[in-house]
Amino acid sequence: MQQSMTGGLAPPAGTTAALPAARADTEDAQLLALVATGNRQAFERLYRGYFPRLARFLGRMTHSAPLIEEIINDTMLVVWRQAESYDGSSKVSTWVFGIAWRKAKKALSMVDAPVASDESAYVDERPSPEQHAQAGQLARRLAGAVECLPWPQRLAVVLTYFHGMGHAEIADIAQCPVNTVKTRMFHARRRLKELLAGEEEGP
Amino acid sequence: MNPHTPHDNRHDHHDTDHAAAWPLLPWHAAGRLEGADAVLVAVHLRTCEACRAELAWQRELHAAADSAGQAAPVPDVDAAFARLLPRLDEGAMPATRHAAAQQTPGALMPARTTAWFVAMRAAIQAARAAWPGRLSALPAAALAVALVILTVSLPPDQVPGYRGLGPVPAAAGNTTLVFRPDTGAGDVRRILAGSGAVAVHGPTVAGAYVLEIAPAQRPGALARLRAEPAVLMAEPLDAPEAP
Numbered sequence: 122m123q124q125s126m127t128g129g130l131a132p133p134a135g136t137t138a139a140l141p142a143a144r145a146d147t148e149d150a151q152l153l154a155l156v157a158t159g160n161r162q163a164f165e166r167l168y169r170g171y172f173p174r175l176a177r178f179l180g181r182m183t184h185s186a187p188l189i190e191e192i193i194n195d196t197m198l199v200v201w202r203q204a205e206s207y208d209g210s211s212k213v214s215t216w217v218f219g220i221a222w223r224k225a226k227k228a229l230s231m232v233d234a235p236v237a238s239d240e241s242a243y244v245d246e247r248p249s250p251e252q253h254a255q256a257g258q259l260a261r262r263l264a265g266a267v268e269c270l271p272w273p274q275r276l277a278v279v280l281t282y283f284h285g286m287g288h289a290e291i292a293d294i295a296q297c298p299v300n301t302v303k304t305r306m307f308h309a310r311r312r313l314k315e316l317l318a319g320e321e322e323g324p
Numbered sequence: 325m326n327p328h329t330p331h332d333n334r335h336d337h338h339d340t341d342h343a344a345a346w347p348l349l350p351w352h353a354a355g356r357l358e359g360a361d362a363v364l365v366a367v368h369l370r371t372c373e374a375c376r377a378e379l380a381w382q383r384e385l386h387a388a389a390d391s392a393g394q395a396a397p398v399p400d401v402d403a404a405f406a407r408l409l410p411r412l413d414e415g416a417m418p419a420t421r422h423a424a425a426q427q428t429p430g431a432l433m434p435a436r437t438t439a440w441f442v443a444m445r446a447a448i449q450a451a452r453a454a455w456p457g458r459l460s461a462l463p464a465a466a467l468a469v470a471l472v473i474l475t476v477s478l479p480p481d482q483v484p485g486y487r488g489l490g491p492v493p494a495a496a497g498n499t500t501l502v503f504r505p506d507t508g509a510g511d512v513r514r515i516l517a518g519s520g521a522v523a524v525h526g527p528t529v530a531g532a533y534v535l536e537i538a539p540a541q542r543p544g545a546l547a548r549l550r551a552e553p554a555v556l557m558a559e560p561l562d563a564p565e566a567p
Contacts, residue, residue, distance in 0.1 A: 164412075165405065168401075168405055169405070172401045172404065172405075173398065173401075176394070176396075176398045176399060177395075177398075179396075180394055180396035181395050183396065184396040184397075186396060186399045187399070189396060189399055190399035190404045190407075193399070193404065194404060194408040197408060198411055198412070256388055256391050257391060259384065259385075259388040260388040260391045263385060263388045263389060264392050264395055281354070282350070282385050282386055282388075283389045283392065285354050285356070286356070287351050287354075287356035288348070288351055288356075303347040303348070304347075306347065306350055307347050314381075
């Protein structure tokens, strides 16, 4: 606590420019230490910082904006109430995403197989114009294919490809052994290849 | 886990490495492997055509995900935060505990919370007396309400396995410290570090910190703190000095 308090005394930095991951996590930890003291400004900063990331993450689980907002707010309420329980053994982002995943599982009443997924229901990913057409097409097909995966595989795929997380972080979030994450990804990769080979010539 | 029929049964070593490397390729493609995993994959890739092809495919998938837009409409952050705000106080002061606390705070409030409340009440009184021009301008009732909310906003009895980010001081604090409003974060850190104190709470809405200082060291620490131009007030909480 001493470390967190003295570290947390610094006012939130004024810049939000792209920070190296390690520095961003240090800033997150400082904000979280302030949140643990009931500091609402720090909480709002943390909230606004995580909102787009969590929305992006949850958007791979459900297309309902109200539901996404509900899960984010339920998640951040836990962050507010239990900031003191964060023990620094994982990155703040891992801790927050783990809470979000548990809230999502509850909110979406996740069963073994996802409710998805009629290909015609895929949301248009709208890649920016300057992107290569083929890459954009693969992105859209990948997003659609991801929604056909069972939840545990979908979690591993989304965090790996869309959030750039490592296998250990994913294991922390999913609360399972690292080897389980590797196994889920192994099966998910095979399934993705089949799905992506469906429309066009496969990889 | 090896999805490939071994290319050559004579190469058991290669097959073992292949079985270990193949599952790691998605993270190798993103530069997320470290240590032994990173070495294993890098070495194996030199001799495995199948893994090199898979790595190229994994890189395509990462690039595709990077260029993917939002899969769903993104809610409005301002509206979402506004809807969350009223809930922040809900869990902080459930009606039952609020009522109980008003009746017999000493018996029913968590010990740490009670000590903190008493400490802050003493701090406010001491601050008012020592600093009438500034603090008494604050509406006393509003300040008291805000402190009560802060006090119980994260009650320790609702936080399972409280560990904080480092060693947790057991005490609720025995000293209060208020800096001048324009004090920079660097000075705050320097002064706190120099005092030998552990900050257990703060800053409060009044800008006060509650410190824990070993009793034997406190007189000296108080003198050093009071000598700092940036310090408005440094007072013991358990035995407030005469105003």
